[in-house]
Amino acid sequence: xxxxxxxxxxxxxxxxAAALAYRAEMVVWMLTTTMPxxxxxxxxxxxxxxxxxxFGPSDFVAYFLAALVVRQLTSSWLVWQMNxxxxxxxxxxxxxxxxHPLIHYSAENxxxxxxxxxxxxxxxxxxxxxxxxGHFARDPTVVGVAVxxxxxxxxxxxxxxxxxxxxxxxxxxxxxAFEIWFATSMLLSGYLVPLEIFPAGVRAATDVLPFRYTLxxxxxxxxxxTTAGHALAQLGVQWVWVVVLGGIAIAAWxxxxxxxxAFGG
Amino acid sequence: xxxxxxxxxxxxxxxxxxxxxxxxxxAAVASLFRRTYxxxxxxxxxxxxxxxxxxxxxxxxxxxxxxxxxxxxAGLIHPTSGHVRVAGHVPQxxxxxxxxxxxxxxxxxxxxxxxxxxxxxxALNRAIYDVPQDVFAQRLAxxxxxxxxxxxxxxxxxxxxxxERMKCELAAALLHGPRVLFLDEPTxxxxxxxxxxxxxxxxAYADRTGATLILTSHYMDDVVALCPRVVVIDKxxxxxxxxxxxxxxxxxxxxxxxxxxxxxxxxxxxxxIERLGEVVELEATRAVIQVPQEGVRDAIAQLFASHDVADLxxxxxxxxxxxxxxxxSTGDARAASPGDGPRA
Amino acid sequence: MRYVRLFGTQLRRSLALALQYRLDFVTSGLxxxxxxxxxxxxxxxxxxxxxxxGGWSYESALVVFGWFTLLKxxxxxxxxxxxxxxxxxxxxxxxxxxxxxxxxxQFLVSTARFEPWKxxxxxxxxxxxxxxxxxxxHPPSAAAVALAFAMLCAAVAVLYSVWILVVAAAFWxxxxxxxxxxxxxxxxxxRWPSSVFKGAFSILFTFVIPxxxxxxxxxxALLGTLAPGTAIAAVVASLLAAIGARRVWLxxxxxYTSASS
Numbered sequence: 001x002x003x004x005x006x007x008x009x010x011x012x013x014x015x016x017a018a019a020l021a022y023r024a025e026m027v028v029w030m031l032t033t034t035m036p037x038x039x040x041x042x043x044x045x046x047x048x049x050x051x052x053x054x055f056g057p058s059d060f061v062a063y064f065l066a067a068l069v070v071r072q073l074t075s076s077w078l079v080w081q082m083n084x085x086x087x088x089x090x091x092x093x094x095x096x097x098x099x100h101p102l103i104h105y106s107a108e109n110x111x112x113x114x115x116x117x118x119x120x121x122x123x124x125x126x127x128x129x130x131x132x133x134g135h136f137a138r139d140p141t142v143v144g145v146a147v148x149x150x151x152x153x154x155x156x157x158x159x160x161x162x163x164x165x166x167x168x169x170x171x172x173x174x175x176x177a178f179e180i181w182f183a184t185s186m187l188l189s190g191y192l193v194p195l196e197i198f199p200a201g202v203r204a205a206t207d208v209l210p211f212r213y214t215l216x217x218x219x220x221x222x223x224x225x226t227t228a229g230h231a232l233a234q235l236g237v238q239w240v241w242v243v244v245l246g247g248i249a250i251a252a253w254x255x256x257x258x259x260x261x262a263f264g265g
Numbered sequence: 266x267x268x269x270x271x272x273x274x275x276x277x278x279x280x281x282x283x284x285x286x287x288x289x290x291x292a293a294v295a296s297l298f299r300r301t302y303x304x305x306x307x308x309x310x311x312x313x314x315x316x317x318x319x320x321x322x323x324x325x326x327x328x329x330x331x332x333x334x335x336x337x338x339a340g341l342i343h344p345t346s347g348h349v350r351v352a353g354h355v356p357q358x359x360x361x362x363x364x365x366x367x368x369x370x371x372x373x374x375x376x377x378x379x380x381x382x383x384x385x386x387x388a389l390n391r392a393i394y395d396v397p398q399d400v401f402a403q404r405l406a407x408x409x410x411x412x413x414x415x416x417x418x419x420x421x422x423x424x425x426x427x428x429e430r431m432k433c434e435l436a437a438a439l440l441h442g443p444r445v446l447f448l449d450e451p452t453x454x455x456x457x458x459x460x461x462x463x464x465x466x467x468x469a470y471a472d473r474t475g476a477t478l479i480l481t482s483h484y485m486d487d488v489v490a491l492c493p494r495v496v497v498i499d500k501x502x503x504x505x506x507x508x509x510x511x512x513x514x515x516x517x518x519x520x521x522x523x524x525x526x527x528x529x530x531x532x533x534x535x536x537x538i539e540r541l542g543e544v545v546e547l548e549a550t551r552a553v554i555q556v557p558q559e560g561v562r563d564a565i566a567q568l569f570a571s572h573d574v575a576d577l578x579x580x581x582x583x584x585x586x587x588x589x590x591x592x593x594s595t596g597d598a599r600a601a602s603p604g605d606g607p608r609a
Numbered sequence: 610m611r612y613v614r615l616f617g618t619q620l621r622r623s624l625a626l627a628l629q630y631r632l633d634f635v636t637s638g639l640x641x642x643x644x645x646x647x648x649x650x651x652x653x654x655x656x657x658x659x660x661x662x663g664g665w666s667y668e669s670a671l672v673v674f675g676w677f678t679l680l681k682x683x684x685x686x687x688x689x690x691x692x693x694x695x696x697x698x699x700x701x702x703x704x705x706x707x708x709x710x711x712x713x714x715q716f717l718v719s720t721a722r723f724e725p726w727k728x729x730x731x732x733x734x735x736x737x738x739x740x741x742x743x744x745x746x747h748p749p750s751a752a753a754v755a756l757a758f759a760m761l762c763a764a765v766a767v768l769y770s771v772w773i774l775v776v777a778a779a780f781w782x783x784x785x786x787x788x789x790x791x792x793x794x795x796x797x798x799x800r801w802p803s804s805v806f807k808g809a810f811s812i813l814f815t816f817v818i819p820x821x822x823x824x825x826x827x828x829x830a831l832l833g834t835l836a837p838g839t840a841i842a843a844v845v846a847s848l849l850a851a852i853g854a855r856r857v858w859l860x861x862x863x864x865y866t867s868a869s870s
Contacts, residue, residue, distance in 0.1 A: 032791045038798055041810045049660045180640055184647070186797070193651040202650060341705050343866050357866070364711035376706035378622075380629075385622055392618040393710045393717070395611045 007099055008107055015111025033072055033119055039192055040064035053197040059223075062135030063194050065127035066219045071191070072120040074154040074214065076109050079178045082165030091260065102162060102253060109158060137224035145231040146221035152238040153214045159245040160210070162253060169256030190216025196225070210245065213238040269353065271445055271477040272315040272338060277347035279308040279333055279501075307333040309501035311347070315479070317444070320471055322492030322509075323481040326592055330501040331481040335447050338479065339369045352445050365394060368443035372453035375422075375434055383418040383425075383433035387440055394441035401440065407473075408436045411466050428459035435466065446471075448480045452487055464490045485584040499592055510581070516591050517582045519543075519555045522564060526550045530573030537571050550575075555582070615712060616720055623723035638729040645678055645733045648800065663804040668744045669832055670802055675737035676764075676824040676831075677800040682730025683765055684796070688772050691721040693789065696779045704865070715773070715858050738831070753833045756840060760827035763847035767822050770847075770854035777854075777861040799824045822846060 043064070044057040055063070082105070085091040094101040128136070137143050164178045171177075186192055188211040195206050195216045206212045217234050220226050226234070282302050308330045315321055323331040336342040337349060340356030340363065349356055354363035377386045391401045409415050414436055417429045425433065431451070439446070448467070452460040468491055471478050482488055488495060488509070495512060497505040505512055522542075526533060526549075533552050538544060541564045542556035556564045561579060568574060581587075627634075652674055656667040665673075695718050698704035707714050742748055749757070775788050782788070795818055798806075803814050803821035814820040822843050829835035 032794060035794050038795075038806075038810060041806055041808070042798070042801060043655075045805050045807055046655045046659075046662050049662055052654065052659075176637075180644075183644060187647055187651070192797075193654065197654050198650060199654075336705070339705075339709060341708055341866055343863075359708070361711040364709060367709070369705065369709055371705070374701065374703050374705070376703060380626060381622065385625070389618055389622065390710075392611075392615045393712050395614075395711075 004099075004103075008103070011099070011104060011107035012111045015108040016114065018108070018111075033068060036064040036068040036071065036191070039067075043193070054225075055194060055197060058131055059135060060194075062127060062131045062223050063219060063225075065123055065131075066136075066222045067191060067215060069120045069124050069127075070150065070153065070215055070218045070222070072116045072123075073113065073150055074157055074218070075116075076154070076157040076161045078105055078109060078158060078161035079165045081105065081108075082162070083168045086165075086168040086256075086260065095257070095260075102249070105162070106158060135223050137222055139224070139228050141228040142221055142224060142226065142231050145228075145235050146218060149213075149218040149221050149235055149238060152235070152242050153218050155242045156210055156214050156238070156245060159242070159249040162249040163245065166249070166252035166256040169259050185211045185214065188212065189214050190219060196220075207237075210241045213241055268317055270314045270350075271317040271319070271352060272313070272479070273348075273350040274311055274313050274334075274338075275348040277308055277311040277334070277337065277349055278306065278345050279330075279337060279342065280345045281305045281307055306501050308337070308344075308498075311498070311501070311503050313496060313503065313506055315477060317477055318471075318475045319494060320468075320478040320492045321480070322488035322495045323479065323498060324488060324495055324588060325498040325504075329498045331498055332449055333501075334498065335369070335449055335479065335481060339367060339447050340364070341369075365441060366443055367445045367447065368438040368441070369447045370435060370438045370449065370451050372431070372448075372450035375430065376437060377422045377430065377433055379422050382421050383414075383437065386422075386433070386437050387418070390437055390440050396441055400442075404440055404442060405436070408439060411469055412436060412462075428455050428462075431455060431459070431463060432466075435463070439470065442474065443476065444474075445477045446479070448478065448482075450482050451480070452482060452484055460484065460487070467491055485588070489584060497588075497591065504591065509584075512591075513581045513584065513587045514558070516587050518558050519582060520558055520561050521545065521553060521555055521580050521582055522561065522568070523553045523578050523580070524551070524568055524572065524574055525576040526552075527573045527575045534571060537567075541567060611712065612716060615716075619720040620723060624725055626722075627725045634726045634729075637724075637726045641682075641727075641729045641733055645737070649674065652800070663802065665802045665805065668741045669828065671737060671741035671744075672831055673802045673824050673828040674800050675734045675741065676761075676827045678730055678737060679734035679761075680764060680768060680799065680823055681796075682727045682734065684768055684772075686724045686727025686730070688719075688769050690724050691719055692772050692776045694718065694721055695776045696789075699779050699865075708862070708866070714862060715855070718776075719769075719773075749831050750833060753831055756835065757827050757830040760822075760830045760835070760840065760843060763843045764823045764827055766847040767819055767850045770850040771818065773854040773858050777857050780861040780865050796820070796823075802828070819846065819850075 040061055043052070043055070043060040046052060047055055047057045047060055082091075085094065091101070094104060097104065137146060160181065161178075164181060167177055188195075188206050188209060190206075190212060195203055195212055198206070206216070213234075217238060221231050221234075281304070283305055311330075311334065323334065325331050333342060337344050338351050338356060340351075340359045343357045352363060352366045354360055354366075356363060377383055378389070387401075387405065390396075391398075396404070405414075412432045412435065414432060417425055418433055418436075422430060422433070435451070451467070452463050455463065464487055467478065467480075470476065471491075478491070480487065480491060493509060494507065495505070495509050496503065497512070505515075519542075528550055532549060533547060535544075535547060538547065538552055538554060542554040542560065544552070544554055546553040554564070565577065565579070568577065649671075652670055653667070656662065656665065656670045658667075695704070698707060698718070707717050710717060771792070775792050778788055798814065799820040803811065803825040806814055815822075826835060826839065826843050830840065
């Protein structure tokens with residue numbers, strides 16, 4: 001166990017150095033993260049004519065700034081990496097190491113967090129200043145749920161990526177599966193539109209699906225748009241998804257590696 | 266009247282600017298803000314001239330500048346200075362007529378379309394090079410003769426073995442009938458039989474078409490089998506240009522005498538043999554000695570006189586050793602190739 | 610002439626490849642339809658039964674959305690598949706083979722691959738136009754359709770040029786996955802009429818990343834509300850974009866051949 005912890009720290013450090021290596025990429029990356037700002041501009045303009053549901057312009061500002069931060073702290077890009085590793089056979093090297101590849105991947109993923117936080121923290125400060133803090137959670141239970149939900153959101157993202165990435169073991173066109181997932185999640189997670197203003201039927205569906213728990217739910221908790229009881233119940237649903245997806249991810253990975261071994265990469 | 270050369274290189278130099286970064290986290294952060302560069306001279310004042318139909322091997326250790334030179338000749342890299350003409354064109358201008366008259370085969374990279382059978386790549390190249398249908402069919406038949414393509418060219422590329430892929434790769438590169446053919450390690454990774462097949466094909470092709478052939482390879486056998494002339498490049502500079510045999514003779518003016526003794530005869534006399542020359546190998550029924558060229562005659566006579574010889578051959582030292590010696594003599598101890606032959 | 614034949618060969622090859630994966634036709638068709646229906650939801654929330662936003666009613670916003678679907682089809686069917694291969698070429702070093710061919714490298718890489726199944730998006734777009742104009746109660750005039758087609762050509766030229774720029778970045782930056790991803794995310798906002806955006810974003814989406822030119826102008830043309838001056842400016846802008854992209858591409862190649870090893 002201690003050895004694993006020590007290895008993990010080293011993996012994190014190497015991953016961090018790798019994340020720093022390309023500065024041009026970092027610029028692109030920062031630009032990508034500004035998407036919620038565009039949504040913000042759009043929906044503020046829409047709300048300026050007349051409020052949308054409970055949302056006035058400043059509610060939209062708080063919501064999308066929180067979305068930007070959550071997105072920063074919880075995203076994963078494992079699918080691309082797995083795809084490349086599987087197609088080019090570099091997975092063999094990972095399989096040879098005495099660390100489970102999924103653990104290794106997770107370290108690489110988390111190692112980029114400090115850089116992402118460097119982007120997220122200023123945004124959070126801007127959000128607090130511009131909206132006067134009135135749009136954010138005060139209830140200690142909700143604040144606690146918000147923190148826990150961030151970890152859950154990252155896990156759901158990471159695990160679904162691992163599942164979709166494992167598809168690359170079986171099919172040539174695994175990235176298109178990811179694109180479908182990505183497109184669906186953009187809409188149903190609350191990234192482009194707060195789920196609250198969706199028609200009731202769509203909203204009921206999103207409560208059950210995993211998408212909302214990767215973004216919409218943490219954002220709602222952070223912006224205090226939920227009650228303590230409801231937040232706790234939702235947190236329960238989120239972690240059920242974490243467990244379910246974790247099980248599927250491990251099974252998919254095992255089946256994939258068996259196939260990888262059989263075909264020799 | 267003498268034919269104009271197929272390849273003419275005068276004072277070619279190529280300098281790369283590379284980004285340098287020390288290992289470690291601090292250096293990684295530092296390089297975000299300031300990058301340090303250093304200049305690397307890959308090719309340094311290289312001049313040579315190659316006649317049409319010649320087959321030339323480029324030799325040199327890893328990083329000597331062979332591939333860079335090849336890429337400059339193919340017009341893929343612009344030279345920093347110097348003049349280059351290939352088939353009457355300046356390569357870097359990449360004129361259509363120039364591109365139609367050359368081909369580059371890279372053993373480590375492939376142009377075949379991965380998910381489709383090689384025939385699709387052939388058809389695509391036919392369209393790109395604008396080869397008339399009848400010429401195309403005839404060339405394909407010729408290549409099929411030499412390489413035995415028909416059995417494999419209908420299968421998707423990803424299902425082919427490395428050797429089969431290389432055959433198709435060669436065919437794809439030659440369908441437009443290039444007059445100058447550049448080969449960068451064409452036999453890398455292939456098994457011995459397949460190496461032999463590729464070599465034979467290249468020689469037959471060059472004989473049949475009169476194409477000029479420039480080859481780099483780590484396998485000395487490729488060079489020995491294909492190239493009467495070799496160009497040795499080391500650290501970007503031209504070290505030798507000329508006949509392969511002359512090269513061995515200048516670097517290693519010795520000959521090797523390998524002698525096999527009758528199994529029932531007396532054991533070799535070590536002291537007597539050592540007097541004749543340097544002992545490379547000495548066993549119960551076998552001895553290899555190295556002697557200066559002018560001493561070969563005497564040595565053989567004495568060996569016959571003192572031993573019960575069953576068989577005797579005289580040969581040049583292996584090319585790997587020649588190369589090693591050549592590069593070692595400039596203070597560079599790198600071997601001619603990483604996996605080179607038996608050590609003396 | 611060589612290029613026409615070459616184009617034919619490339620197209621045939623993509624078709625052959627696409628026919629190997631017939632299942633893709635069904636899935637990509639289904640996905641396209643389902644996805645378009647889901648995507649109307651935010652539009653419905655923002656525009657339906659509410660005051661017009663920035664002068665756009667629900668129906669006219671739908672027309673913009675139709676153009677968005679159509680252009681997304683063009684992007685994913687004709688532009689994107691071949692150009693992402695350039696990135697692989699550069700990474701694997703096989704771009705050398707392309708450069709050695711006696712045909713224009715930009716032409717070769719731009720026509721390397723098509724996704725014929727994306728034609729489904731065209732059908733979906735037409736269905737959306739039909740629905741929007743049925744709600745409006747009058748069909749577009751012939752002149753409007755002609756102008757819209759001209760705007761479509763300008764839009765495709767701009768889209769292609771922006772993509773060439775993205776790909777050209779791969780010559781300097783080793784990984785452009787996230788650049789592609791960035792473009793996709795930005796392009797997604799083309800589903801909204803550009804005049805909904807105010808301030809900095811309005812400038813950004815009109816001049817820097819001309820989303821307005823891609824979907825809003827063709828929609829206005831079809832609705833008959835596009836000012837002639839804007840139409841001419843759009844055509845000129847698309848020509849400039851194409852010329853600019855070509856120059857950047859040539860510079861990128863020059864950089865590649867002088868810096869690669």
